[in-house]
Amino acid sequence: MAAARRLKRVVASQPGFLSLKDSSDPANLVSNRRKRVNKNKKKSWNKHSNVQDVEEFLEDVRLQERTTGGLLSEKSDDSLFFLDVGQEKKPTQKVVEPVEGKKRKGKASRPLRIDLILQHDSLVPPPKDVLAYQQPNAKKLRRIAEKAEQLAAKGVVPRRQKKLLNRRPIDRTAKKAVTEANNNPDRDYYDLWGQTSTAKDAADPWFLQQTGKKLVKRPEKMNEKPSVLPAVEVIAPGGSYNPDFFSHQALLQEAYDVEVKKQKEEEKVERQLAVNKEDMATEETGFQEQVEGLVEEEDAEETVPNEEEDDVAVGAISLAEKKTERQRKREKADKIKEQQRLADRRQIDQQQQLFQLRSIKTSIKQQEQRMKERQKQRKDNQAAQKSQPRRLGKLKFQAQDMEVQLSDELAGSLRQLKPEGSILKDRFKSMQKRNLIEPRERAKFKRRHKLKYVEKRAFREIT
Secondary structure, X not given: OHHHHHHHHHHHHOOOOOXXXXXXXXXXXXXXXXXXXXXXXXXXXXXXXXXXXXHHHHHHHHHHHHHHOOXXXXXXXXXXXXXXOOOOOOOXXXXXXXXXXXXXXXXXXOOOHHHHHHOOOOOOOOOOOOHXXXXXXXXXXXXXXXXXXXXHHHOOOOHHHHHHHHOOOOOOOOOOOOOOOOOOOOOOOOOOOOOOOOHHHHOOHHHHHHHOOOOOOXXXXXXXXXXXXXXXXXXXXXXXXXXXXXXXXXXXXXXXXXXXXXXXXXXXXXXXXXXXXXHOOOHHXXXXXXXXXXXXXXXXXXXXXXXXXXXXXXXXXHOOOOOOHHHHHHHHHHHHHHHHHHXXXXXXXXXXXXXXXHHHHHHHHHHHHHHHHHHHHHHHHHHHHHOOOOOOOOOOOOOOOOOOOOHHHOOOOOOOOOOOOOHHHHHHXXXXXXXXXXXXXXXXXXXXXXXXXXXXXXXXXXX
8 A cells, every 4th residue: 555655656746747537536536534454464455455546547658658659748749739720722623523434532542441440559569479589599500600700701711602612513515625735836925924824724634633723523413303203293183172073082092091001000009019918917927926936846856866877978978989090991981982973973964064055045044034124123113212202311201191171171162262281391391202301300499497487576565
């Protein structure tokens, strides 16, 4: 209450403030006796505080801002008053009879009443939308721009701009300059110390290459387009606003196949992630896991003598008898005889191949035919890959959803047609499909610190 009275006295003491509302209300002039109430609680503040004069003052300020664009006390006299010099006499004009088929200019230029109602009559500018100006990595981009301006002021050309300048197309129609022989007496006189030097044009290619003044030949592969797809793809005939029945049904069938394929992929993932009921733990399996190792088994005692028998058997194998000289000679003779048999067999096979030349030629032709088919298949696959998006980044290209309308949604005219999709998104997806840019996701704006809401002291006094 004390703050409201103080604010009222301050407002009344301002000499330049003018009110648009009439303040000569007799109810306001009569001073009522102040009630003595307890104000040690916020509930009492809200109940017994009288801020009517403050609200009237703020409402009057808002009214002046809407109508005049600011306070009247801050306006100049020329904007508030004008000098009345009387009504100017208009020259008499001849009355022209209206011609049939022509309209009067006054009625045509006068705006409609509904347009006047919908016009913005407030002079207060709309508030600035802070979220509209926020962009991801704004601080980093601003720092890069400032650094680029500093380098440009110093005359330093960035490396990327140098590459672009070097990649400018070369005029291939111009004829190459033919260097004349040094012993040609009809050649032009060359002044070594002259001001206008044409040494660069008259020099041979080897000199230009060694001095670094000759441009590097651009590879032919860099002139090829990354994709054979057109920049703007024409939609199927069924996507028209008034399509043929069969073409529209074909487009619906194509969209249906796409949705069925997506549904099958989702079901496959669900089946792979599903839990088998047979593998789930039961009370019996849980009890067996808990008792594991606590109960002694009798089979462990029976396995001890078996291990000893195995050790005896292994020891017996290692104590084999030594071969005699006669046995070794026999094994060597058998080995030589086996090698001779294999050599004779190979020689017989080579002789038999002379009679199999026709079948060998047939097999070679079949092998060459298979090789040609594989080469053709490889070329076809490469040609098909040119029309498909490549993997340029860590994300895979996701095709845009088909824009198709059902039979009951078709419109008979363009006026009733409902717009679908986004032109900007369609162009962005087209550039990704043509391998011009890599597939990417929208950058998420992350705050470094969480927003902290603080209730100010002035706000607590009002509420």
